[in-house]
Amino acid sequence: MEAHRHIPPIEKYGKNLGGTGRFGKAAIMASSKGSRLRGKPLRFGGDRIFEYTVMGVATLTLALVWLLVVRMVFDAQLSIERFGFGFLIGGDWDPNRDVYGALPFIFGTLMTTGIAVLIGVPLSIGIATYLSELAPPWLKGPLSFVVELLAAVPSVIYGLWAMYALRPVMVDTVEPFFQSVLGWTPLFQGDPVGLDKFTAGIILAIMIIPTIASVSKEAMMAVPDSQREAALSIGATRYETTRIAVLTYARSGIFGACILGLGRAVGETMAVTMTIGNANRVSWSLLDPGQTMASLIANNWGEAQGLQLSALIEIGLVLFVIALLVNAFARIMVGRFMSRVPATGGGL
Amino acid sequence: MSELEETKGSQNGDQIVMPHKGGRTWIVVAALVIAVGVILAAVLSGGLLSSGHRKDSVALTGAGATFPMPLILKWADEYYNKTDNTVKINYGGGGSGAGITQIKDKHVDFAGSDAPLSATDSSTYGLVHIPETLGAVVVAYNEPGLQTLRLDGPTLAGIFMRNITTWNDPAIAGLNPSITLPSDQITTIVRSDSSGTTFVFSGYLTVVSNEFATLYGQGKSVSWHDAIGANGNPGVTQTIKTTQHSIGYIELAYAIANNVPFAQLKNHDGNFVNASLETTSAAASSATLPAGDGDWSHVNILNAPGASAYPIASFTYVLIYKELYNDQSKMNKTAAKALVDFLWWVVHQEGQSYAPDLYYAQLPSSVTAINEATLNSITYNGQTLR
Numbered sequence: 001m002e003a004h005r006h007i008p009p010i011e012k013y014g015k016n017l018g019g020t021g022r023f024g025k026a027a028i029m030a031s032s033k034g035s036r037l038r039g040k041p042l043r044f045g046g047d048r049i050f051e052y053t054v055m056g057v058a059t060l061t062l063a064l065v066w067l068l069v070v071r072m073v074f075d076a077q078l079s080i081e082r083f084g085f086g087f088l089i090g091g092d093w094d095p096n097r098d099v100y101g102a103l104p105f106i107f108g109t110l111m112t113t114g115i116a117v118l119i120g121v122p123l124s125i126g127i128a129t130y131l132s133e134l135a136p137p138w139l140k141g142p143l144s145f146v147v148e149l150l151a152a153v154p155s156v157i158y159g160l161w162a163m164y165a166l167r168p169v170m171v172d173t174v175e176p177f178f179q180s181v182l183g184w185t186p187l188f189q190g191d192p193v194g195l196d197k198f199t200a201g202i203i204l205a206i207m208i209i210p211t212i213a214s215v216s217k218e219a220m221m222a223v224p225d226s227q228r229e230a231a232l233s234i235g236a237t238r239y240e241t242t243r244i245a246v247l248t249y250a251r252s253g254i255f256g257a258c259i260l261g262l263g264r265a266v267g268e269t270m271a272v273t274m275t276i277g278n279a280n281r282v283s284w285s286l287l288d289p290g291q292t293m294a295s296l297i298a299n300n301w302g303e304a305q306g307l308q309l310s311a312l313i314e315i316g317l318v319l320f321v322i323a324l325l326v327n328a329f330a331r332i333m334v335g336r337f338m339s340r341v342p343a344t345g346g347g348l
Numbered sequence: 349m350s351e352l353e354e355t356k357g358s359q360n361g362d363q364i365v366m367p368h369k370g371g372r373t374w375i376v377v378a379a380l381v382i383a384v385g386v387i388l389a390a391v392l393s394g395g396l397l398s399s400g401h402r403k404d405s406v407a408l409t410g411a412g413a414t415f416p417m418p419l420i421l422k423w424a425d426e427y428y429n430k431t432d433n434t435v436k437i438n439y440g441g442g443g444s445g446a447g448i449t450q451i452k453d454k455h456v457d458f459a460g461s462d463a464p465l466s467a468t469d470s471s472t473y474g475l476v477h478i479p480e481t482l483g484a485v486v487v488a489y490n491e492p493g494l495q496t497l498r499l500d501g502p503t504l505a506g507i508f509m510r511n512i513t514t515w516n517d518p519a520i521a522g523l524n525p526s527i528t529l530p531s532d533q534i535t536t537i538v539r540s541d542s543s544g545t546t547f548v549f550s551g552y553l554t555v556v557s558n559e560f561a562t563l564y565g566q567g568k569s570v571s572w573h574d575a576i577g578a579n580g581n582p583g584v585t586q587t588i589k590t591t592q593h594s595i596g597y598i599e600l601a602y603a604i605a606n607n608v609p610f611a612q613l614k615n616h617d618g619n620f621v622n623a624s625l626e627t628t629s630a631a632a633s634s635a636t637l638p639a640g641d642g643d644w645s646h647v648n649i650l651n652a653p654g655a656s657a658y659p660i661a662s663f664t665y666v667l668i669y670k671e672l673y674n675d676q677s678k679m680n681k682t683a684a685k686a687l688v689d690f691l692w693w694v695v696h697q698e699g700q701s702y703a704p705d706l707y708y709a710q711l712p713s714s715v716t717a718i719n720e721a722t723l724n725s726i727t728y729n730g731q732t733l734r
Contacts, residue, residue, distance in 0.1 A: 046374060095542065096567035167590070193535060193591060195576050278540030278577025289576050291540075299579060302443040303542035303568045 069320065076314035078307055087314060093280040093296075095304075100311035102318050104282045108197065108290035109266060109322065112276065115201025115286070116208055116265040121258055123205070124212035125247075128254070131213070132220035133242050144217065151210035159274035162203040167194040167275070170202070175287060189285040195277035198286035203271050208261035215260060219253020220246050255334050259327060266323050269294040293319040404434055406686040411440040412447020412460030415544055415599065416481055416664045419708050420460065423694055426702065430693075435686045444544055445568075451475065451667055454676040457687055459667040462544025463568075464644035474670045476640040476722050479663035480694055482649075482709035484600040484628040485549045486610035486660070490588050491515055491530065491595075498523045500614035501556025501651065501659070507595060508536055508553060509560060510574050515593065523614075530593075537587050537596030540577030542569035548662040549597045552650045556659075597660075600628070601707035613660065616653045627658035628709035637715065640722025641670050661709070666691060673729040684728040692734065695719040 073080075079100065083090065090101015131144055175192030182188045223246050231245040247254070269292075277289020278299060293315050304312050410420070417439060424437035439460070442450075447459035452473055464470075464477060487504060489497060494515075499507075503519045506512040512519055516529040539546045551566040564570050576594075578587040581602045588596045588608060600623050603610045612620040621627050631652040638644060644665075651659045668691070672684040679687075693699045700710045711719075724734050 046377070049377065092571065094571040095569050096565040096571070163586070163590075191533065191535075193576065195578075195587065195591075273540065273579055274583070278579070279575060280571060281574075291577075295540075299541040299577070300569060303445040305445055305449075 069317075072313055072317045072320070076310050076317055078310035079314045080310075082307065083311075087311070088318065091282055095300075095308050098307050100308065102293070102315055104280050105291050105293040105296050105315060106318065106322065107282050108276065109292040109294070109319070111197050111286070111290065112201045112204055112272065112292055113262065113265045113326075115198065116204035117258070117262060119202065119205035120208045120212060120261060120265075124209045124257070124261070125216055125254065127209070127213040128216035128220055128257075129242055129247075131217045133238075133246060144214070147210050147217075148214045149210075151214060155207065155268060155270040156274075158203055158207050159271035162199060162271060162275045166203060167199060170194045170199050174198075179287070186284040187286050190287045192287055193277070193289070195275060195289055196287050197276060197290045200272050200276040200290070200292075201286070203275055204265045204268055207268065207271060208265050211264055212257045212261040215257035216250070216254045219250040219257065222253070223249045252334075255330070259330060262326060262330070263323065266326065267294050267319070268292075269298045273298055293322075404682070405436065406434065406683045407436045407438065408457045408683060408687050408690070409438045409440070410447075410458040410460060410666075411442050411450050411456045412667075413444045413462045413544060413664055414441045415462055415483055416460055416708070417441045419481055419703060419706050422702050422706060423690075423699055426699075427690055427693060431686075435690060437690060448667070451669075454674060457668070457679060457683070458691075460664065461667055462662065462664050463547055464647055464663075464665060465667065467643040467645050470641070470643065470645075474641075475667045476670050476726070477644045478640060478666045478668065478691055478695065478719050478722055479632075479637075479711065479715055480666050480691075481664055481700075481703055481711065482628050482632055482661055483548070483664055484623045484631075484658055484661045484709065485545055485552070485597050486600050486603045486623045487595060487613065488585070488588050488598050488603050488608040488610045489595040490591060490608070491532070491593055493530070494527070495609070496524075496527070497609070497611040498614070498620050499611045501552065504613070505553045505557035505560040507534060508538075508572065508575070509557075509563065510536070532593040535591055535594040536572065536575040537584055537591065537594050538572045538575045538577050539569070539580070539584055539597075541579050542567075543580075544568065544662075544664070545581065545597065545599055546570060548650070548660060551648060551662075552660045555648075555651045600624075604707055613658070615657050615659045616651050617655050617657070619655060621656060621658050623658050623660075625704055625707065625709040627656050628661045629712055630654050631657040631659070631661035632663065632709075632715055633657075633712035635715070637718050640718065640725065663715075666694075668726070670725065671727050671730075672733075673727075679728075681728050681733075684726075685733050688723055688726050688733045692720075692723050695723075 079087065083100065087100065087102055088106070089103050090099070091103045092099045092101050093104065094100075127147065131140055131147070135143060171192050171194040175188075175194070175198065178198075179188045179192065227245040227249050228241055231241040236244060272292050273295040276291060276295060278291050278295065279289035280291050280296070281288075283290065297312050297315055297319075300308065300312055420437075420439045424439060428436055440456075444461040444463055447456070447461055448465065448469075450456045451459035452469075462483075465473075465475060469475070470477070487499060491497075497520075499520070500523060503512065503523060506517075506519060513534055514531055515534060516531045521529055547566065547568045550560075550564065550570045553560040553564070554566045564572075576587065576591070578584045578596075581599050584596050584598050585602045585606050585608060588594050588598070589606065598608070602608075603623075610623060612622050615621045631649045631654065634652055634654045634657065635647070635649045637647060647663070649657075649661050649663065652661070668687065672679055672687070695711060695716050700716075703710050724732065726733055
């Protein structure tokens with residue numbers, strides 16, 4: 001552990017009032033609610049203008065979400081009336097017969113997102129741990145910079161890279177390897193072509209790593225040194241300190257980072273379109289082409305009319321709802337996890 | 349907890365004065381107001397200045413099919429120079445469907461479409477069809493060692509319906525007796541986005557195969573069985589080039605530009621024909637076409653008769669109103685005349701001569717004659733323009 005960091009005043013305040021971590025936290029929250037700097041009666045007109053301006057901006061996001069949903073429900077009416085709930089379990093998407101079902105795309109979205117999260121999250125937390133806890137200062141700066149830079153690369157660039165650089169590796173090495181080891185499972189059936197759910201999942205994993213890693217790193221760096229010192233003082237090793245003091249303390253930040261990454265994976269369009277093979281069918285094999293909801297919309301938007309357009313908008317609505325559900329589910333899971341592990345205070 | 353309440357209470361007391369430098373806020377607000385004013389003034393004056401162009405100059409706007417877009421932009425450029433910078437033509441692309449919607453709403457002066465309008469649409473809206481160039485769809489493939497490949501319609505339909513799944517299938521072998529075909533699995537590559545290319549290709553398969561017609565049918569997007577989809581002509585071309593044992597359909601121009609081998613197809617007369625600009629034009633020369641304001645919905649030159657006619661060819665159309673005077677578009681007579689003159693130039697030798705360089709086929713003279721009649725019938729407030 002490097003030299004003592006400055007302990008922020010709010011921590012001191014909490015400690016003076018409280019004692020144990022849990023009480024200290026409550027005190028901080030209560031005191032910050034009653035802080036002399038927030039929610040004071042406004043005396044000056046400029047403050048009022050400022051307040052209303054920021055309030056307007058903040059409520060606009062709420063209005064935007066609301067308008068988005070209303071508009072989508074309105075425009076999807078034609079499709080909702082025609083297919084009802086059958087839309088969600090319908091496996092056909094055939095514009096020539098005006099039959100539309102969302103199942104292959106819901107399936108494709110969940111499957112690619114699953115692969116991305118499975119690969120991306122452990123790697124990202126590893127990166128964040130190294131950057132925040134272990135990296136020497138001369139390496140930390142450049143590495144963090146590069147990780148953050150990767151988050152800003154446009155998705156079409158990732159898509160191109162996947163097509164030209166990743167795909168040959170997948171076809172020649174990765175997919176045959178998985179097929180020889182796991183070929184007996186339904187997940188690795190068929191010929192490796194490289195334009196499939198597996199490649200799409202891997203490029204998604206690569207795309208969400210910078211987001212999750214950089215936000216997790218920030219959360220871990222925000223853990224006060226007192227936590228690390230406490231763990232070290234009871235004889236914990238570096239690994240144990242990181243696990244007990246840092247990861248546990250920063251878990252809500254890390255979880256938030258994962259949600260951000262998940263959001264990017266669910267909604268990613270361009271890189272997925274370029275790598276997933278765009279086949280409108282349900283298949284468990286990762287080596288078969290598939291299709292995600294976002295990619296379907298991007299592919300068919302330009303020429304869609306009438307019922308097809310309405311069905312595409314309903315797909316958008318389903319995507320919106322699934323993003324909400326995934327988020328809520330993740331929150332519940334974490335809520336359970338947090339109630340099991342004793343709170344160490346702060347960081348939440 | 350009572351400690352906290354007390355602390356809170358004392359904080360809310362009146363004696364605490366919030367430290368602020370309120371005066372600055374007004375400066376910021378004033379600066380914002382001035383900035384907005386300046387921007388508005390700039391926008392308004394810009395609008396006024398730009399409208400002060402030459403009296404006799406005309407701007408025409410079009411949107412729609414992306415397939416003819418490079419050629420239309422080339423025409424626009426050449427015509428602008430030819431008319432001494434007085435007739436400016438903008439073409440926005442956006443897809444055939446978008447073009448049709450926009451001309452129905454009278455947001456554009458002309459639309460481009462790869463597919464003809466339905467009979468009801470052309471009569472309800474009073475739009476005429478002017479075929480301005482031709483395109484061909486080729487069957488490109490990537491099978492190492494296979495230099496030439498001959499296919500006919502039913503075999504092609506069999507491949508895309510996945511009834512024929514290996515390269516040495518008897519159906520393919522029968523058409524290519526002199527070649528030893530490999531036993532590899534065929535990977536079919538299709539368009540993932542809805543497109544005129546898919547419309548033309550599925551139209552051809554519908555014409556030559558009853559099974560395809562009943563199971564799939566013609567459309568801008570088709571629910572292909574077990575195929576890999578790629579976005580746009582460039583995407584399909586690239587995917588074919590990088591996927592061994594694959595076959596797919598792309599516009600002729602992309603196959604030539606990217607040096608991808610494509611199959612010879614058996615045409616209506618039983619000859620194996622290579623796709624080229626000449627064989628594409630040949631497909632159109634025997635077509636019997638309606639008048640410009642007639643019903644074009646059944647027009648197709650797929651599997652057209654003719655010794656050298658390439659079977660997967662298609663017109664692409666410019667759509668304009670037969671009566672150019674209307675309240676919404678506010679097109680004046682000068683603009684209407686310019687539009688008709690431009691299209692006249694486009695469908696004749698001078699305009700058509702730009703087509704081959706961009707891999708578009710030239711219109712045969714029979715089609716030009718129909719376009720002449722159509723353009724002569726265009727009116728502005730009841731008066732003909734030519």
